[in-house]
Amino acid sequence: MPSRPYSYPTTRDPPRASPVLKAVAPSPAAAAVPLAAEPDDAEVEVEVERQRRNGGAAALEGLVVGSYCHDVLLRGGRVVGETLGGAAAFVSNVLDAASPVEASFAVVSKVGTDFAYASAPTPARHPPLLCPSPTTSFHVHFTDDAASAHAPDRQLRRVHACDPIYPADLPDRGFAYGLAVGVAGEVLPETLERMIRLCRAVLVDAQALIRAFDSEAKGGSVHHVALEGTPYARLLPRVAFLKASSEEAPYVGLESARRRCCVIVTEGRDGCRLYWDGGEAHVAPFPALQVDPTGAGDSFLAGFATGLLWGLSATDAALLGNFFGAAAVSQVGVPTFHPKMLQAVKQILDDKAIKRPCTCINGNMFTFQRSDMHDGLHTSLQEAARLMMCEQKQTSPSTDNGDISSMNELTSLSSSTPRPS
Ligand SMILES: Nc1ncnc2c1ncn2[C@@H]1O[C@H](COP(=O)(O)OP(=O)(O)O)[C@@H](O)[C@H]1O
Numbered sequence: 097m098p099s100r101p102y103s104y105p106t107t108r109d110p111p112r113a114s115p116v117l118k119a120v121a122p123s124p125a126a127a128a129v130p131l132a133a134e135p136d137d138a139e140v141e142v143e144v145e146r147q148r149r150n151g152g153a154a155a156l157e158g159l160v161v162g163s164y165c166h167d168v169l170l171r172g173g174r175v176v177g178e179t180l181g182g183a184a185a186f187v188s189n190v191l192d193a194a195s196p197v198e199a200s201f202a203v204v205s206k207v208g209t210d211f212a213y214a215s216a217p218t219p220a221r222h223p224p225l226l227c228p229s230p231t232t233s234f235h236v237h238f239t240d241d242a243a244s245a246h247a248p249d250r251q252l253r254r255v256h257a258c259d260p261i262y263p264a265d266l267p268d269r270g271f272a273y274g275l276a277v278g279v280a281g282e283v284l285p286e287t288l289e290r291m292i293r294l295c296r297a298v299l300v301d302a303q304a305l306i307r308a309f310d311s312e313a314k315g316g317s318v319h320h321v322a323l324e325g326t327p328y329a330r331l332l333p334r335v336a337f338l339k340a341s342s343e344e345a346p347y348v349g350l351e352s353a354r355r356r357c358c359v360i361v362t363e364g365r366d367g368c369r370l371y372w373d374g375g376e377a378h379v380a381p382f383p384a385l386q387v388d389p390t391g392a393g394d395s396f397l398a399g400f401a402t403g404l405l406w407g408l409s410a411t412d413a414a415l416l417g418n419f420f421g422a423a424a425v426s427q428v429g430v431p432t433f434h435p436k437m438l439q440a441v442k443q444i445l446d447d448k449a450i451k452r453p454c455t456c457i458n459g460n461m462f463t464f465q466r467s468d469m470h471d472g473l474h475t476s477l478q479e480a481a482r483l484m485m486c487e488q489k490q491t492s493p494s495t496d497n498g499d500i501s502s503m504n505e506l507t508s509l510s511s512s513t514p515r516p517s
C-alpha cells in the first residue's frame with residue numbers, strides 16, 4: 097500500500113521554522129532554531145480579503161511553495177543525466193524570465209545538506225530552507241513507447257523525500273497570488289490552506305495533491321490517488337486554478353472539480369484544455385524540438401500565471417503556458433531562455449497594450465474566455481518560438497537525433513544545471 101502524500105506527522109511533530117540555505121553549505125548550528133508559534137493570520141487575512149474585494153492596486157508579489165529536488169535521468173537502467181529538478185525550480189525560472197517588472201515572488205522550498213545545486217541560478221536567487229533529511233530525489237526512467245501525446249513517457253521513482261513544508265514555514269504576509277507546486281507530497285493540506293489565507297488567488301498543480309509513493313525500500317514508485325478522497329478536496333472551492341496533466345486528469349474528477357475551480361488539463365504536444373463552470377476551451381500548442389519532457393507541466397503553470405500577471409484572460413494566458421511548456425521540453429533540465437526570445441515575448445505582451453496591474457490577480461474576477469486578440473497573440477508567439485528553435489538547432493545539433501527517451505547517452509547538460517559536486 098503506497099503511503100499517502102498527506103500522511104506526514106504534523107501534530108506530534110510540531111512545525112519548526114527552518115533556516116535559510118545560503119549560497120554555501122550552512123553550519124550545523126543553524127539547525128538549532130526555536131519552535132515557531134502557530135501562525136495567526138487574522139490581520140493578514142483581513143487585508144487580503146479587502147484587496148480581493150476592492151481589486152486594490154497592491155504589490156504584485158507571488159508565493160511559490162514546493163521543494164527543489166535532484167533528478168537522475170535513466171534510460172535502460174543507465175544514468176544519462178543528472179539535473180536540478182522540482183516544480184519550484186522550473187516555475188521560478190519562468191517567473192524570473194517573463195513576469196512584468198513590477199511583479200516579484202518569494203519561494204518556500206526545502207532541501208538537505210546534500211543539495212547539489214545551491215549555486216545554480218534559480219536556487220541562488222531564491223534560496224531554499226535547509227533540513228536535516230536529504231534532498232528530495234527522483235529517478236526518472238524514460239521509455240521508448242510514447243505512442244501518443246498523452247502516453248506516459250517516463251516512470252518516476254522517489255528515492256529520497258525531504259521534510260514537508262509546514263504552515264509556519266510560509267512568510268507572515270499577504271501575497272497577490274500563490275503557486276502550490278509540490279512534487280513529493282511536501283505541500284501539506286494545512287500548508288495549502290494557509291496559502292489560501294495569505295494569497296488573493298491560488299494556482300495548484302494537481303501533482304502536489306494526488307501523488308502517493310511506495311516506500312524507499314520498495315523502490316519509491318509514484319502512484320496517483322483520487323483527489324476526492326484526500327483532505328485537499330474541501331479546499332478546491334477556494335482555489336482559483338487547478339492544473340493537471342492528461343495522465344493525472346482522471347484522478348482529479350474533472351466534472352466535479354470544474355464546478356469548484358477552473359481546471360486546466362495539459363495535453364503534451366497537443367496544447368491544453370481549460371474547463372470552467374459553464375465553458376471550456378482548447379488552446380493550441382507551439383512547435384518544439386523535444387529533448388527532455390521534464391518540467392513541461394511546471395513551466396506551463398508558470399507561463400500561465402505570468403499571462404495572468406500581464407492581464408490576460410485565462411484562455412489567453414494558457415497560450416503563454418503552452419509557450420513555456422514547449423520551451424521547457426527543448427532543453428534538458430531547467431531551461432536557459434535566450435535573451436532575444438524573451439525580449440520578443442515581452443515586446444509582444446507590451447504591444448498588446450494589456451493594462452497592468454491586472455484586475456484578475458488583484459481581485460478575484462477572472463475572465464476565462466478567449467479574447468479577440470487570442471489568434472494574433474498565438475501567431476506572434478509562434479514567431480518567438482521559431483527564434484527559440486533556430487537557436488536550439490544552431491547550438492545543439494545533437495537534438496535532431498530525437499528526445500532523451502531515444503538517446504543512448506546524454507552528451508551535454510543544460511548550462512543552468514551544473515553537475516552535482
Ligand atoms: N512535445 C511538445 N511540443 C510542444 N509543446 C509541448 C510538448 N510537450 C509539452 N508541451 C507543452 O507543455 C505543456 C505541459 O506538457 P505535458 O506533457 O502535458 O505536462 P507534464 O510535463 O506535466 O506531463 C503542454 O500543455 C504543452 O503546452
Ligand SMILES: O=P([O-])([O-])O[C@@H]1[C@@H](O)[C@H](O)[C@@H](O)[C@H](O)[C@@H]1O
Pocket residue numbers: 165166167180181182183184186234252279303389390391392393394395
Ligand atoms: O515534468 P513535470 O511534470 O512538469 O514536473 C516534474 C515532476 O513531475 C518531477 O517529480 C520532478 O522530479 C521534476 O523535476 C519536475 O518537477
